[in-house]
Amino acid sequence: MMRYVIGRLGGVVVILLAVCLFTYLIFFKLSPDPAVMICGKTCTPERIDSIRDVLGLNQPILTQFWEFLQGIFVGREYGTVHCPAPCLGYSFQTNESVWAMITARLPVSVTVAVGAAVLWLLAGVIGGLISAIKQGTWWDRTAMALALGGVSVPNYVLALVLQYVLVVKLQVLPFPSAPAFADNPVLWFEAYIMPWTVLAVGYACLYARLTRSNVIDTLSENYFRTARAKGLSRPLILRRHALRPALTPITTIFGMDFAGLLGGALITETVFGLNGIGKMAADSIAKNDQPVIMAVTLLAAFFVVIGNVVVDLVYIALDPRVRVTQ
Amino acid sequence: MTATIGGTSTALVEEVGTPAPAGGPPTSTRRILTTITRDKGALACVLFLAIVVLMAVAAPLITKLSGWGPYQFDSAAINSDLGGVPHGALGGISGKHWFGVEPQNGRDIFARIVYGARVSITISLSATLLTGVLGVVLGMLAGFYRGWVDQVISRLMDFLMAFPALIFMIAILSSLPAGNRPVLLVVVISAFGWPYLARVIRGQTMTLANREFVEAARASGAKDVQVVFREILPNLRGSIIVMTTLAIPGYIGTEAGLSFLGVGVSPPTASWGQMISSSVSWYSVDPMFFAIPGAFLFLTVLSLTVLGDKIRSVVDQGAAA
Numbered sequence: 001m002m003r004y005v006i007g008r009l010g011g012v013v014v015i016l017l018a019v020c021l022f023t024y025l026i027f028f029k030l031s032p033d034p035a036v037m038i039c040g041k042t043c044t045p046e047r048i049d050s051i052r053d054v055l056g057l058n059q060p061i062l063t064q065f066w067e068f069l070q071g072i073f074v075g076r077e078y079g080t081v082h083c084p085a086p087c088l089g090y091s092f093q094t095n096e097s098v099w100a101m102i103t104a105r106l107p108v109s110v111t112v113a114v115g116a117a118v119l120w121l122l123a124g125v126i127g128g129l130i131s132a133i134k135q136g137t138w139w140d141r142t143a144m145a146l147a148l149g150g151v152s153v154p155n156y157v158l159a160l161v162l163q164y165v166l167v168v169k170l171q172v173l174p175f176p177s178a179p180a181f182a183d184n185p186v187l188w189f190e191a192y193i194m195p196w197t198v199l200a201v202g203y204a205c206l207y208a209r210l211t212r213s214n215v216i217d218t219l220s221e222n223y224f225r226t227a228r229a230k231g232l233s234r235p236l237i238l239r240r241h242a243l244r245p246a247l248t249p250i251t252t253i254f255g256m257d258f259a260g261l262l263g264g265a266l267i268t269e270t271v272f273g274l275n276g277i278g279k280m281a282a283d284s285i286a287k288n289d290q291p292v293i294m295a296v297t298l299l300a301a302f303f304v305v306i307g308n309v310v311v312d313l314v315y316i317a318l319d320p321r322v323r324v325t326q
Numbered sequence: 327m328t329a330t331i332g333g334t335s336t337a338l339v340e341e342v343g344t345p346a347p348a349g350g351p352p353t354s355t356r357r358i359l360t361t362i363t364r365d366k367g368a369l370a371c372v373l374f375l376a377i378v379v380l381m382a383v384a385a386p387l388i389t390k391l392s393g394w395g396p397y398q399f400d401s402a403a404i405n406s407d408l409g410g411v412p413h414g415a416l417g418g419i420s421g422k423h424w425f426g427v428e429p430q431n432g433r434d435i436f437a438r439i440v441y442g443a444r445v446s447i448t449i450s451l452s453a454t455l456l457t458g459v460l461g462v463v464l465g466m467l468a469g470f471y472r473g474w475v476d477q478v479i480s481r482l483m484d485f486l487m488a489f490p491a492l493i494f495m496i497a498i499l500s501s502l503p504a505g506n507r508p509v510l511l512v513v514v515i516s517a518f519g520w521p522y523l524a525r526v527i528r529g530q531t532m533t534l535a536n537r538e539f540v541e542a543a544r545a546s547g548a549k550d551v552q553v554v555f556r557e558i559l560p561n562l563r564g565s566i567i568v569m570t571t572l573a574i575p576g577y578i579g580t581e582a583g584l585s586f587l588g589v590g591v592s593p594p595t596a597s598w599g600q601m602i603s604s605s606v607s608w609y610s611v612d613p614m615f616f617a618i619p620g621a622f623l624f625l626t627v628l629s630l631t632v633l634g635d636k637i638r639s640v641v642d643q644g645a646a647a
Binding site: 148152156163282293296308 | 497500501579635
């Protein structure tokens with residue numbers, strides 16, 4: 001077990017390094033002149049030269065990459081500017097270290113992700129479970145038809161529809177502005193409920209379909225028949241025997257989806273004007289602020305890779321069959 | 327949200343992966359067709375998709391009939407005193423402009439929807455084709471030859487699937503020089519899309535390669551190429567059909583999402599996602615501007631998803647029988 005964990009973590013380090021290198025190459029080798037891109041639209045030739053000099057863009061690519069990696073672990077200097085330890089780059093457009101920009105906005109993105117995750121897990125798993133138990137009834141058919149519809153709504157379309165209906169027409173919600181929870185819990189909730197819903201709908205529908213098919217599969221297994229034959233009641237079997245094997249695959253997918261969301265929900269945050277990492281990324285794309293886009297990419301990849309490992313470890317804990325074959 | 331676009335379609339495809347019909351009798355195309363023609367819902371989906379494809383193919387002809395091209399400005403249709411809001415109710419829907427006009431510049435929305443269908447269909451179909459070829463070829467190579475070939479391909483798949491695909495696509499597209507956007511979009515979408523198909527194909531090829539009929543073919547002197555194309559490939563048809571039909575709506579959504587974020591098709595070329603994106607600042611005064619492209623996008627994706635789901639259940643039943 002220990003050996004497995006250490007092996008996995010070793011793999012993670014390799015993948016993260018590969019992700020860093022790949023990202024770095026894309027931004028500094030593929031783009032025609034990174035210094036011009038980084039400098040932004042309003043820029044003087046002197047400034048471009050100084051940026052090129054500060055970033056060491058005249059040096060060989062491996063030296064540049066090594067300096068970038070060093071920056072992440074021990075910090076680095078950009079000319080006169082010091083960028084402290086987890087230095088993911090420096091935005092020459094906002095004159096801020098990218099890490100500071102990220103940490104300032106991470107709480108909003110985490111709030112968005114956690115709230116949405118709670119919503120979609122509850123709705124998806126419970127909905128799917130009821131559908132499986134009532135398989136073939138009108139409830140099941142309606143729920144599954146709705147789920148197909150829900151999977152098909154692009155979330156920016158849903159976001160705009162909700163915003164138009166609830167904020168502009170019915171005026172049951174104020175225009176979203178994300179205040180701190182401590183200042184005004186009601187306003188805080190009202191600001192986040194729409195983004196949560198928008199993000200949750202697609203996932204909830206998927207999870208409902210997955211839960212349903214998993215539970216139905218489990219109910220046709222032999223041990224389920226055995227439990228019935230022993231005289232156990234259906235609800236008891238459902239709770240004791242059916243839920244665990246049916247929900248284990250859901251944890252895998254959940255881990256990945258949640259990790260993916262932590263890196264910022266670009267579209268949702270942008271549409272609702274929530275100042276999280278996603279909106280920062282979208283704004284940076286519009287301004288072509290390369291260091292920020294690159295850092296967000298790295299951060300998101302980091303979350304996904306870590307999420308992958310956590311999921312595998314949780315899976316081992318949950319599913320005895322995997323443990324045996326280990 | 328971003329990761330969802332990639333993620334949702336991925337997870338939908340994931341559902342297919344599990345009950346992989348590793349080589350039952352291949353479901354005949356005729357059976358899929360009869361099931362669809364008997365199902366009213368599925369038929370409606372086919373009808374809608376046919377209309378969209380027709381729009382895409384005959385775009386120049388249709389706009390000639392409707393009278394307005396996608397890049398023509400009609401300043402008479404908008405009220406410049408009110409900041410460019412279209413004249414008339416419902417975003418300026420009239421006999422002249424069937425779906426109304428865009429605020430501010432007065433371009434005909436119908437024409438832009440028709441031309442936008444072109445972009446969506448071309449990009450998503452090309453991406454599906456490219457992913458299909460890459461996924462099937464690499465998946466079969468890995469599953470058939472195993473050993474180091476499998477190791478290399480599988481590690482590459484792990485690596486690509488570890489990325490938050492959408493953010494990465496944005497990163498790549500935003501750092502690349504403008505160039506030919508549609509081609510770039512297809513390449514980038516396919517580059518991150520093929521591992522999901524390849525993974526399923528690899529697994530099924532592995533099981534199929536051990537079956538008796540493959541052994542029989544080998545015993546009667548078939549070469550590797552013949553085994554792969556005559557024995558294994560026909561048995562993979564079901565999964566390939568299902569996975570590709572379910573992938574198309576995902577790619578349509580991805581293209582629209584990327585264009586929505588401003589890294590996809592560049593204006594003035596019309597794309598549904600990009601139309602929705604430009605409608606964001608107008609949605610409270612002119613809701614039709616976003617409702618129309620939004621509805622087309624939703625219905626197209628829905629139709630394809632429903633169809634894919636139907637085809638999957640037919641193929642699954644075929645495998646179980």
